[in-house]
Amino acid sequence: MNKLIIDGAEYQAQDDQTILDVCRQNGIEIPTLCYHPAMEPYGACRLCTVEVIRHGWSNLHTACTHPAWDGLEVKTQSPAVYDVRRTLMGLFLSRCPHVPVIQNLARQYGVTEPPFATDDPDQKCILCGLCVRVCNDLVKANVINFSDRGIDRQVGPPFLEKTRDCIGCGACTIVCPTGAIDIVLEEAGVYAEKPLGPTAAIYVPSLQAVPRVPVIDTDSCIRFRQQDRSNGKIADACGVCQTLCEANAIDFDQQDEILDLTVGSVIVATGFEMWDPKKLSQYSYGRSPHIITGMEFERLSNAGGPTGGQILLSDGSKPKRVAIIHCVGSRDHNAHAYCSRICCMYSLKHAHLVRDKTGAEVYEFYMDMRAFGKGYEEFYERVQEEGVTMVRGRGAVVDVLPNGKLRVKGEDADLGKLLAVDVDMVVLSTAIEAPHDADKISALFGLGRTADGWFAEAHPKLRPVETNTDGVFLAGCAQGPKDVPDTVAHAGAASAAVLGLLDRGEVVIAPTVAEVNRDDCVGCGDCLLVCPYTAITRVEGKAQINAALCKGCGTCVATCPSGAIMALHFTDDQIVAQIDGVLAWA
Amino acid sequence: MADLYRADVLISCLHGQSADLAPTFRQEIERRGMAGEVRVVETGCRGFCSVGPVVSIQPDGEFYVNVQPADVPEIVEETLVKGRPVQRLTYKEPTTRKSITKYDDIPFYGKQMRIVFRNTGLIDPQSIDEYIAVGGYEALGKVLTSMTPEEVIEEVKKSGLRGRGGAGFRTGRKWESTRKAKGDVKYVIANGDEGDPGAFMDRSLMEGDPHAVLEGMAIAGFAVGANQGYVYVRDEYPLAVKNLNLAIQQAHEYGLLGEDILGSGFAFDIGIVRGAGAFVCGESSALMQSLEGKVGEPRSKHVHATDRGLWDRPSCLNNVETLANIPVIMLRGAEWFASIGTENSKGTKGFCLVGKIRNPGLIEVPMGMTLKEIIYDIGGGPPRGRKVKAVQTGGPSGGCIPTSRLDLAVDYETLSQAGSMMGSGGMIALDDRTCMVDISRFFLEFLKDESCGKCAPCREGIKRMLEILTAISNGDAKMGDIDTLETLAKTVQAASLCGLGKSAPNPVLSTLQYFRQEYEQHITEKFCPSGVCRSLVAYVVVDDKCKGCGLCIKVCSQESIAGSAKQPHVIDQATCIQCGACFDACRFDAIQVIPRSQVELLPKQEVHA
Ligand SMILES: Cc1cc2nc3c(=O)[nH]c(=O)nc-3n(C[C@H](O)[C@H](O)[C@H](O)COP(=O)(O)OP(=O)(O)OC[C@H]3O[C@@H](n4cnc5c(N)ncnc54)[C@H](O)[C@@H]3O)c2cc1C
Numbered sequence A: 001m002n003k004l005i006i007d008g009a010e011y012q013a014q015d016d017q018t019i020l021d022v023c024r025q026n027g028i029e030i031p032t033l034c035y036h037p038a039m040e041p042y043g044a045c046r047l048c049t050v051e052v053i054r055h056g057w058s059n060l061h062t063a064c065t066h067p068a069w070d071g072l073e074v075k076t077q078s079p080a081v082y083d084v085r086r087t088l089m090g091l092f093l094s095r096c097p098h099v100p101v102i103q104n105l106a107r108q109y110g111v112t113e114p115p116f117a118t119d120d121p122d123q124k125c126i127l128c129g130l131c132v133r134v135c136n137d138l139v140k141a142n143v144i145n146f147s148d149r150g151i152d153r154q155v156g157p158p159f160l161e162k163t164r165d166c167i168g169c170g171a172c173t174i175v176c177p178t179g180a181i182d183i184v185l186e187e188a189g190v191y192a193e194k195p196l197g198p199t200a201a202i203y204v205p206s207l208q209a210v211p212r213v214p215v216i217d218t219d220s221c222i223r224f225r226q227q228d229r230s231n232g233k234i235a236d237a238c239g240v241c242q243t244l245c246e247a248n249a250i251d252f253d254q255q256d257e258i259l260d261l262t263v264g265s266v267i268v269a270t271g272f273e274m275w276d277p278k279k280l281s282q283y284s285y286g287r288s289p290h291i292i293t294g295m296e297f298e299r300l301s302n303a304g305g306p307t308g309g310q311i312l313l314s315d316g317s318k319p320k321r322v323a324i325i326h327c328v329g330s331r332d333h334n335a336h337a338y339c340s341r342i343c344c345m346y347s348l349k350h351a352h353l354v355r356d357k358t359g360a361e362v363y364e365f366y367m368d369m370r371a372f373g374k375g376y377e378e379f380y381e382r383v384q385e386e387g388v389t390m391v392r393g394r395g396a397v398v399d400v401l402p403n404g405k406l407r408v409k410g411e412d413a414d415l416g417k418l419l420a421v422d423v424d425m426v427v428l429s430t431a432i433e434a435p436h437d438a439d440k441i442s443a444l445f446g447l448g449r450t451a452d453g454w455f456a457e458a459h460p461k462l463r464p465v466e467t468n469t470d471g472v473f474l475a476g477c478a479q480g481p482k483d484v485p486d487t488v489a490h491a492g493a494a495s496a497a498v499l500g501l502l503d504r505g506e507v508v509i510a511p512t513v514a515e516v517n518r519d520d521c522v523g524c525g526d527c528l529l530v531c532p533y534t535a536i537t538r539v540e541g542k543a544q545i546n547a548a549l550c551k552g553c554g555t556c557v558a559t560c561p562s563g564a565i566m567a568l569h570f571t572d573d574q575i576v577a578q579i580d581g582v583l584a585w586a
Numbered sequence B: 001m002a003d004l005y006r007a008d009v010l011i012s013c014l015h016g017q018s019a020d021l022a023p024t025f026r027q028e029i030e031r032r033g034m035a036g037e038v039r040v041v042e043t044g045c046r047g048f049c050s051v052g053p054v055v056s057i058q059p060d061g062e063f064y065v066n067v068q069p070a071d072v073p074e075i076v077e078e079t080l081v082k083g084r085p086v087q088r089l090t091y092k093e094p095t096t097r098k099s100i101t102k103y104d105d106i107p108f109y110g111k112q113m114r115i116v117f118r119n120t121g122l123i124d125p126q127s128i129d130e131y132i133a134v135g136g137y138e139a140l141g142k143v144l145t146s147m148t149p150e151e152v153i154e155e156v157k158k159s160g161l162r163g164r165g166g167a168g169f170r171t172g173r174k175w176e177s178t179r180k181a182k183g184d185v186k187y188v189i190a191n192g193d194e195g196d197p198g199a200f201m202d203r204s205l206m207e208g209d210p211h212a213v214l215e216g217m218a219i220a221g222f223a224v225g226a227n228q229g230y231v232y233v234r235d236e237y238p239l240a241v242k243n244l245n246l247a248i249q250q251a252h253e254y255g256l257l258g259e260d261i262l263g264s265g266f267a268f269d270i271g272i273v274r275g276a277g278a279f280v281c282g283e284s285s286a287l288m289q290s291l292e293g294k295v296g297e298p299r300s301k302h303v304h305a306t307d308r309g310l311w312d313r314p315s316c317l318n319n320v321e322t323l324a325n326i327p328v329i330m331l332r333g334a335e336w337f338a339s340i341g342t343e344n345s346k347g348t349k350g351f352c353l354v355g356k357i358r359n360p361g362l363i364e365v366p367m368g369m370t371l372k373e374i375i376y377d378i379g380g381g382p383p384r385g386r387k388v389k390a391v392q393t394g395g396p397s398g399g400c401i402p403t404s405r406l407d408l409a410v411d412y413e414t415l416s417q418a419g420s421m422m423g424s425g426g427m428i429a430l431d432d433r434t435c436m437v438d439i440s441r442f443f444l445e446f447l448k449d450e451s452c453g454k455c456a457p458c459r460e461g462i463k464r465m466l467e468i469l470t471a472i473s474n475g476d477a478k479m480g481d482i483d484t485l486e487t488l489a490k491t492v493q494a495a496s497l498c499g500l501g502k503s504a505p506n507p508v509l510s511t512l513q514y515f516r517q518e519y520e521q522h523i524t525e526k527f528c529p530s531g532v533c534r535s536l537v538a539y540v541v542v543d544d545k546c547k548g549c550g551l552c553i554k555v556c557s558q559e560s561i562a563g564s565a566k567q568p569h570v571i572d573q574a575t576c577i578q579c580g581a582c583f584d585a586c587r588f589d590a591i592q593v594i595p596r597s598q599v600e601l602l603p604k605q606e607v608h609a
């Protein structure tokens, strides 16, 4: 353990620590521009200069590179230090007069105006080399480097030309202290899906996540991307999270696991997906960053979202007028005929949030307000009292005006007039629909679906959570649109049904099930395809029927080309005998 | 064994016009049927650049200067056949015009002491036999057979040898740290980057006596425990690369490099790496980056290269001149070496003496010689009619020492205390026609181009200092600018990452220290007394001194001077570009430099063509 004196007080340091490390650890402020904890110190900006006294000799050194040796005395605020930093900030400010970080630092050292003539007022790069180092040392993409020498030095890709080697990871933009690098999305593939800004590659899924631990999105994680891109050749890119994680909890080797579980019952709660409003062009979705769906609004207003919960336009300003359009894609024969049920209430919630967070004027275009639940009507009234303008009538068209504003046209049915409102932001309360892969789930469990695509319950009134496949239950929006209270109630019912089965420990089945004569079965598999209850599987090349699932419908019996299946209690012999009996009697 | 010859013709100066000399000599000797008796040897530099190419005939030592191919038949006829000197080609003492026939009698050489350059110009650098004949590799033999590494280090420490690359670090200490550093693999690196413009000591050594460098490296390798050495040579020195390569090959053939040298069990090999020629690549951490194949850019080095250098292994980096001293020290002993020089600076130092001086060239003098002796006795003083104003030492980032202090002894400490430095041995005599603002600007211009640009103070600071100096010499500066300049200079000095930036302000700071009033004159009077800063000056004829000789009319490239014979001439201010050629040419001091602002006050003169 090394002991050193910093600004008159004694501190302890490890052998591998620098003076800057010790200062940071103890809250002693030292300005830096070229330092980043994830990378080797570089010593280029010289702003972290401090006075180091060793063996009686005083010298200026950079804190980021100087080891915290035993017996050093360090002064972080001496006049010599101040003078150097002041002159340096003068040089930086003259180079980059309009960069806020530089302006603020310069002001701390009493420099408010650039002391020298500025060559390029748009210059933002201070040549700290962080982007170069992150790109080469961490990302290992080797795309950005220095070119030229001395005052002509600059950073950029080879020959300052666009390069396909850039993986667009954005690491350089993140480490750049002055915001000198922009990422231009040419093929916005990845981000088109997330117009409200990419999330980090490692993130806590939601603030309420259980367990609340971060996950790595391997599609955007630099390490995984570099490995995929180079066929495994670049296996050690980035890893910043691992370097910085004090708990040593990052394990890149963790793999997705496929678990085989044997269970007695299944609750299908696959929920809903958002319908894509691009399918109806009158809403102009995708033509302006300010036309967003209800789901995107949720993200924008979320404290964990890109703006920390503030409702902002893309330029960072607050909207002054917002329109919310109900029933986008719902109750519309060009999209979904059904009512999505949840949108009225969430739209009211959105209206309330806009009023509350921005004070903007809100126009709510609705056909009729479906405030069906407990306390919902009261909420509707409250939102009206908050000054939201309710326009009864479908918001029919959204136009993007040349000045970037949005014009919503629709009919005010109460006034019987056509109406046009110019707003800054439009929130489309889009329909919800069955997930795109619902057909796969349906085939897997033998579930029926109603005409609108949701999974069919066994009986709309009497068996709302059961399905036609025994042991398979539905919960939530999988069965049809529901808000959270209804979803929870529905899910409670499904759980109770499952618990009933578990509690009994056994199931009672009708004796009329099909059975395979293994000697006759040729293993053609035709029966597997026709069984509506997914009761047949292939075991050792032959069909086998799960008696618990079989409803004894007989479809397989009729289908089997080798006549290898018979329905117990309805064997051919029995039926023929019955027919004979009937005929004999006649 | 080499054949015996009656005489050797040594041709020095392997550059420029001398290329045809050797073939011409060989042809002529062949023609006279003396091919078996007389040998023609192309040797390295003799340092006497003002009179090159030079030819000397051994064993008698006739010394001919400015020799052209056309002179060859006469030299062969007179000296080689008849044994008489060719008076026409001998060196003439500048003041007395007395002819000096023998090398040893020439004052340029008389005051010098040749230890490092003991062989350059005297032996054929491409022949290991000649090197061995003058005692080469004897030191290596002695070290390997009779000394321990610790004894070698002790000897070097006792000799007081300090790094000739500029910083003057004690060589023995550096070797000791490298020896003590942990690690199985260590390296010895010879720094032959020599980035100072105008310096060519290291080049002369590598070209003219490559084996001395290799021998020094092998001894260093033995002392520090390294089996591999590298010579980092500037790519602009192809002959050095060629001669070093040849020397390495020959040393291998003689078993003086490679496995089990001289049966001692010690193995040492040397590789040559050609540098891309950036000034900053001479800096140790940049050099090692460059050796590793990376961009030659300095790194912060709180851990010394002796502990973690090339490929993070202990590395001992020495300048080639430092290394060339080693064999002599080993042979003649530390006491002998330590008896030369001053208290803290031992031995000799090579300098490239240039500038406004009669005998420019490469010289080697004992440490402690005064600047005055060097400039006047060896250099022959300034040309006719000029006065020495200052001496610039230490290369581009050195400093200027005024005439008043020319009695300073040349050693590491004295020069740094005077605001300059030893550097790698540049020495430029500046005369009264040199403007100190302009000279700072000149060096800063070089340093601006050579700054690697990594660290902010050096990159941005030099640019701003240069802007201020330019403003001063253009007459656009205000008084406060000198303070700003000084603040900048001190920050760049204190805060830069590597030696380049730390020493870059030296030209500014030293001229400010000694010639501040000249800076102020530029600002307050808008006048450059040396006549260099063109926007501030005008050249006029002083009527009562002008003899009307017309010399100035001849030298003026702008045809701006008119006047008839024996009548005072007139300079047309409208077309004059203030180049000062007339001023330099006039033998009667009849041209005067005046502030530009006074031109309007001049009586209107008619200019007659
Ligand atoms: C914009 C908006 C705002 C809303 N605001 C409110 C509100 O304020 N209050 C309120 O009560 N309700 C609100 N709702 C409704 C609420 O979101 C739903 O009631 C609720 O999400 C339904 O829950 P769920 O579990 O049925 O389905 P979901 O929330 O859709 O969950 C289904 C889950 O199953 C997963 N899944 C799908 N397929 C598979 C598969 N094959 N294998 C494994 N997993 C699968 C999905 O990834 C998803 O995580 C809002 C809805 C929207 C669109």
Ligand SMILES: Cc1cc2nc3c(=O)[nH]c(=O)nc-3n(C[C@H](O)[C@H](O)[C@H](O)COP(=O)(O)O)c2cc1C
Pocket: B162, B163, B164, B165, B166, B167, B168, B169, B171, B191, B192, B193, B194, B195, B196, B279, B280, B281, B282, B283, B284, B285, B317, B318, B319, B320, B322, B323, B424, B498, B499, B500
């Ligand atoms: C900018 C810069 C340029 C340098 N150039 C050279 C050079 O060309 N040759 C050299 O030997 N040393 C040069 N040096 C000094 C080296 O860094 C190093 O100190 C030296 O080679 C060590 O050898 P020595 O101890 O034998 O002098 C330079 C230093 C700096 C800061």
Ligand code: SF4
Pocket: B280, B298, B450, B451, B452, B453, B454, B455, B456, B458, B459, B496, B497, B498, B499, B500, B501, B502
């Ligand atoms: S001082 Fe100059 S040359 Fe040295 S690192 Fe800084 S910018 Fe590069």
Ligand code: FES
Pocket: A031, A032, A033, A034, A035, A042, A043, A044, A045, A046, A047, A048, A049, A062, A063, A064, A065
């Ligand atoms: S932070 Fe230390 S030099 Fe830039």
